[in-house]
Amino acid sequence: MDSRSLFEILIRENTEMLVAFLRTGVRDEHAVDDLYQQTVVVAWQRLDDYDREKPIGPWLRGIAGKIMLAHFRKSRRLAVSLNEQSLDWLNTRFEAIHALRGDTLHQKLAALRACIEALPDMYQRPITLRFTEERPLSDIESILSVARETLKKRLRRGKQRLAECLERKLGLMERA
Amino acid sequence: MSANREPEFDELKEAWIESLVRSASLEEDQSRRISKAMQYLAGRQSELASLRPTPRRFQLGSLSLAATLLLAVYTMLLLNEGGAQVARAAIDHSLHMASRLTPLKYVVRVEFQLPSGHSQAVEGSLVVQGHDRFLLERPGLLPGAYFRIGRQGDEFWVLPPVGPVLVGDQSSIAYWLQEQDPTEGRLLHINFLLNRMKSRQYRLSMGADEAVKTTNGDIVQCQRVSAVKSSAGSAESPDKIELWASRESGMAVRILASWELSEGQTGRKSFLISFQSEQPGLTAEWFRPETHYEGSRPTIRFESQGD
Numbered sequence: 243m244d245s246r247s248l249f250e251i252l253i254r255e256n257t258e259m260l261v262a263f264l265r266t267g268v269r270d271e272h273a274v275d276d277l278y279q280q281t282v283v284v285a286w287q288r289l290d291d292y293d294r295e296k297p298i299g300p301w302l303r304g305i306a307g308k309i310m311l312a313h314f315r316k317s318r319r320l321a322v323s324l325n326e327q328s329l330d331w332l333n334t335r336f337e338a339i340h341a342l343r344g345d346t347l348h349q350k351l352a353a354l355r356a357c358i359e360a361l362p363d364m365y366q367r368p369i370t371l372r373f374t375e376e377r378p379l380s381d382i383e384s385i386l387s388v389a390r391e392t393l394k395k396r397l398r399r400g401k402q403r404l405a406e407c408l409e410r411k412l413g414l415m416e417r418a
Numbered sequence: 419m420s421a422n423r424e425p426e427f428d429e430l431k432e433a434w435i436e437s438l439v440r441s442a443s444l445e446e447d448q449s450r451r452i453s454k455a456m457q458y459l460a461g462r463q464s465e466l467a468s469l470r471p472t473p474r475r476f477q478l479g480s481l482s483l484a485a486t487l488l489l490a491v492y493t494m495l496l497l498n499e500g501g502a503q504v505a506r507a508a509i510d511h512s513l514h515m516a517s518r519l520t521p522l523k524y525v526v527r528v529e530f531q532l533p534s535g536h537s538q539a540v541e542g543s544l545v546v547q548g549h550d551r552f553l554l555e556r557p558g559l560l561p562g563a564y565f566r567i568g569r570q571g572d573e574f575w576v577l578p579p580v581g582p583v584l585v586g587d588q589s590s591i592a593y594w595l596q597e598q599d600p601t602e603g604r605l606l607h608i609n610f611l612l613n614r615m616k617s618r619q620y621r622l623s624m625g626a627d628e629a630v631k632t633t634n635g636d637i638v639q640c641q642r643v644s645a646v647k648s649s650a651g652s653a654e655s656p657d658k659i660e661l662w663a664s665r666e667s668g669m670a671v672r673i674l675a676s677w678e679l680s681e682g683q684t685g686r687k688s689f690l691i692s693f694q695s696e697q698p699g700l701t702a703e704w705f706r707p708e709t710h711y712e713g714s715r716p717t718i719r720f721e722s723q724g725d
Contacts, residue, residue, distance in 0.1 A: 250456050254548075257448045258441065265437035266430070275451060282455040322433045335434060346550075351442035358439065373436055374443035398432065404439070405431045 249289070253282055256299050258347035263303050263336055267310045267324055277313060281306040299340055303333055338412040357407035365400030368393055447550075447571050521547040521697040521704070522669075525633045526554060527690045531679050537687060545697055551705040570705040577707045585707070586720030619655060620645035630662050630671050633694045639665045640672070656689070669693065 260281060264274045284305050285292075292301055307329040314324055322328070344350040358366060371382045383393055524544040529537050542556030553568040563579035576584040625642035632638060640662040647657050656675035664671050675689040703709050 246456070246459065250452070253455070254448075254452055257452055258446070261446075261448065261451070262437050262441045265440065266433045275454070278451060279455045279458055283459060286459055322429050324430075328430050331430065332434060339438075347441050348444075348446075351438060354438055354442040358442070369439065370443075373439040401432045401435045402428075405435045408435070408438070 246286075249286060252298055253285070253302075256302050259299060259336060259340060260302055260306055262347060263306055263332065264310065266332060267322060268313070273313070277306065277309050280309050284309065297340075300333055300337060303336060304329075307333070335409075335412070335414065338414055342412075353411040354404065354408050357404050357411070360407065361400060361403060365396055365403060368396045369400040369404070372397055521545050521551075521700040523694045523697050525692045525694055526556075527688075527692075528686060529688045529690075531684050531687045533684050543694070544691065545700065545704065547700070547702075547705065551702070553705055564710075566707070566710055568705050568707060570702070575707045577710055582716040582718045583707045583711075584718050584720060619648055620659065621648055627665065628662060632671060633692050638671050638693075641665055 257278075261274060261278060264277050264281075268274050268277060281302060285302055288305070292298065307324070311324055311329075339347070339350055342350040342353060344352065358369065361369065367386060368382060371377045371385060372379070377385075379390060379393060383390055386393065388396070522545070524546070526542045526544045527539055528541075529539045532538055540556060542554050544552060544554045546552045550571050551569055553566060555564045555566050557564060565579060566577040568575050568577070572587060574586055578584075623644050623646075625644055628640050628642055629637050630640045643661045643663065645659045645661075647655055657678045658674075658676050660672075660674045660676075661670055662672040663669065670691075671693045673691045677686055677688070679685065679687060
């Protein structure tokens with residue numbers, strides 16, 4: 243087996259997590275594709291720098307984070323403003339998810355699905371319609387018969403509850 | 419956390435959750451994305467090679483660092499017999515190999531303890547490709563008839579010798595199989611067993627090397643890893659899982675899951691998966707139910723059983 247095939251195996255095992263990481267910073271799917279490809283190319287170029295005693299996931303996310311920062315500086319088009327500190331924060335969470343049981347990211351996120359199911363309906367429905375079914379806000383307004391501002395509040399509150407629930411399950415709740 | 423950091427992190431936390439909700443809802447097929455990146459890499463390989471900072475170092479290594487990574491695992495295995503860390507590395511390596519794109523064919527044998535005290539075995543063949551495709555075939559009651567269970571990406575299916583095709587997601591088909599089929603769909607996935615070995619409920623140890631005869635008659639020098647369930651392990655999990663991984667390639671040559679049954683207890687006793695051959699000629703179509711029957715059959719779709 244040649245070195246590129248071995249590299250592909252490592253990439254294949256880490257792609258789901260890498261894509262989820264990139265999607266945290268970038269909403270546009272074409273941009274996610276581009277940044278993913280750049281990450282893979284840079285990882286291949288810098289394979290010599292990889293400390294093989296450490297897991298490869300954080301290393302790949304480190305590269306992806308730098309690429310996202312460069313993308314942000316160039317285009318100012320990121321979903322959130324990122325810096326070294328926020329990337330560390332994010333990496334800690336992805337590492338905790340990586341440690342969960344399951345072969346795939348989807349399987350590891352059973353904990354999050356349980357959090358979604360436990361949400362009160364007033365938050366669960368908007369979250370499902372928006373992020374699972376990917377419906378536009380205008381559709382959701384009609385389906386739920388709520389005003390745009392109410393919908394936004396429910397989405398925001400729903401996401402906050404999910405984050406709290408997942409962080410609790412990951413043992414990452416920040417102490418007051 | 420300082421007061422002025424809070425809003426930034428709230429925003430980040432929301433973006434993090436949005437991304438995860440999407441991954442939690444949909445098990446995406448990443449093949450297109452990976453293939454595109456790897457094709458791009460292949461196209462630029464010569465160019466990229468010239469960008470490497472120390473060509474001499476590259477020559478001396480004679481292999482890329484990716485290969486060195488695996489060599490390091492081998493070296494570690496050779497130098498440090500025994501120890502859970504080494505065993506974990508062997509399992510990790512087998513997981514890498516199990517995720518390869520070349521389809522691999524295995525023989526599956528499940529042994530049951532009957533109320534009479536005797537044992538009965540059911541055999542079948544299993545072809546796996548990567549982490550999300552497999553096909554299990556075992557003979558049906560009629561000569562030439564087969565009972566088939568498969569997975570193609572997110573879709574799991576069951577094809578009995580006659581009658582409708584049953585299609586569903588992992589939870590619905592796994593639920594159905596647990597009710598109906600002794601071979602149990604979850605155990606058919608090599609990755610499932612290997613990952614279970616790594617889980618906290620098992621204690622790992624390395625055994626002595628063994629020469630294993632494959633079902634093709636080839637002799638493969640293997641390292642043996644044993645995972646014994648701790649008292650905290652779940653009741654349905656095997657009491658012991660053993661892996662025989664090829665010293666040369668790291669591939670899982672044999673995996674044996676066994677349950678300790680008390681006297682008079684009936685049920686599944688062991689589950690053995692033995693490597694037979696690579697099947698490079700098989701395409702993705704092989705893992706679809708329609709490839710394995712002629713004419714038309716009705717399809718029954720199962721509702722998800724949740725997680």
